[in-house]
Amino acid sequence: MVWMMRRCKELGLVLAALALAWPAVAQAQSCSRSxxxxxxxxxxxxxxxxxxxxxxxxxxxxxxxxxxxxxxxxxxxxxxxxxxxxxxxxxxxxxxxxxxxxxxxxxxxxxxxxxxDETIGLFALAQQAEHFRAIRSFPDFLAAPVSLVAPRAGWYGPVFEREAAALRGAGRLSRFGDFAQGIHMLAAGRVSLMLGDAAAVEHAAVRAGVQVQPLPFWVVQAPxxxxxxxxxxxxxxxxxxxxxxxxxxxxxxxxxxxxxxxxx
Missing domain, CATH: 3.40.190.10 (Periplasmic binding protein-like II)
Known part of the structure; x- marks a missing residue:
């Protein structure tokens, strides 16, 4: 009898602990749908x-x-x-x-x-980077007679978004579907500079065996x-x-x- 009373008491303590924990468990719902x-x-x-x-x-x-x-x-x-x-x-x-x-x-x-975080920049072929040393901001790029290739999709900062149509109209902006294509266009001399996420540009350049160098400023640095x-x-x-x-x-x-x- 004493043994049974002790077991009931222990069971009661366990149930009480579970009851206290239940609200926390109940709140831990997964997402409403896949x-x-x-x-x-x-x-x-x-x-x-x-x-x-x-x-x-x-x-x-x-x-x-x-x-x-x-x-x-x-x-x-x-x-x-x-x-x-x-x-x-x-x-x-x-x-x-x-x-x-x-x-x-x-x-x-x-x-x-x-x-x-992401970092967006302008990149040149490493052997040609010296030609663009005077471009130290996006307004400098806009004032220079150079062309650019940029991704077809995505958002690359308010200045680029505002100027993209004018650059395209002036024949200074081309678009690429993937970064390997962009690097190919840069390496082939079809454009002077490439705009893109720094990690993506550098990754594609290494894959293609092409050396690139960022210009000395970032177009966007943001989360x-x-x-x-x-x-x-x-x-x-x-x-x-x-x-x-x-x-x-x-x-x-x-x-x-x-x-x-x-x-x-």
Whole structure:
């Protein structure tokens, strides 16, 4: 009898502890639904390796963030960046990574906490960089009689966005679909300079065996975010993912992913 009373008392303590813990457990809900992510080719952030496995800095960071948040991520099949953006605007894609926060995009998207930084610059072939030493700002570039190749998709700062149409009209701006194509155009002498994310330009240049050098200023240095479709992803899910980003940043997980791809 004493033994049974002791066991009942112990069981009661366990149940009481579980009852106290229950509110915390109940609050730890996963995302309301699975979230689909656009994929594409943007080395070293997001690309398909030789085995057609989707990989890269952003791919690994997003997987880590969703695992930490206990949310289900669906990685869609490859589509070009411009097609992904169209599908996102139509509500057929929930998430795009590596996004800059702009007033126009806020009309259709939620943005996460920043999860990494980006650096956008102008690059010349290393053997020709001396010819452009007088270009020390984007206004200097606008005043110089030189041509530029830039990515077809993405946002590269307010000054470039404002001047892009005029540069195109003057025959000074060409576009590329992927960074390997941009490097090829630069190396072939079809343009004088290349605009792009520093890590992506340098990665593509190494792959192509081409030496490039950045001009002595950056067009943009800013944080980037995960961009969620307002029509398909609730704000509560974004807040849950934000909390996961903060925890991973505090533990240094996202920085370790970035450095695993050769960053300094």
């Amino acid at each position: 979230i689909s992510m656009a994929t594409g080719r943007w080395e070293p952030y997001a690309y398909y390796d030789a085995a057609m496995h989707f990989t890269g800095i952003d791919a690994d960071m997003v997987r880590a963030i969703f695992k930490e948040a206990d949310c289900q991520l669906i990685e869609l099949d490859y589509k070009p960046a411009t097609r992904n953006m169209t599908l996102f605007e139509q509500g057929d894609i929930d998430l795009m990574s590596g996004a800059s926060r702009t007033p126009e995009r806020l009309k259709l998207a939620h943005f996460s906490q920043p999860y990494r 980037v975010h995960l961009m969620f479709n307002r029509a398909t992803v609730p704000q509560a899910d974004v807040e849950r993912i934000d909390a996961a980003i903060v925890r991973l940043q505090r533990r240094g997980v996202l920085e370790r992913i970035r450095r695993s791809y050769g960053g300094q």
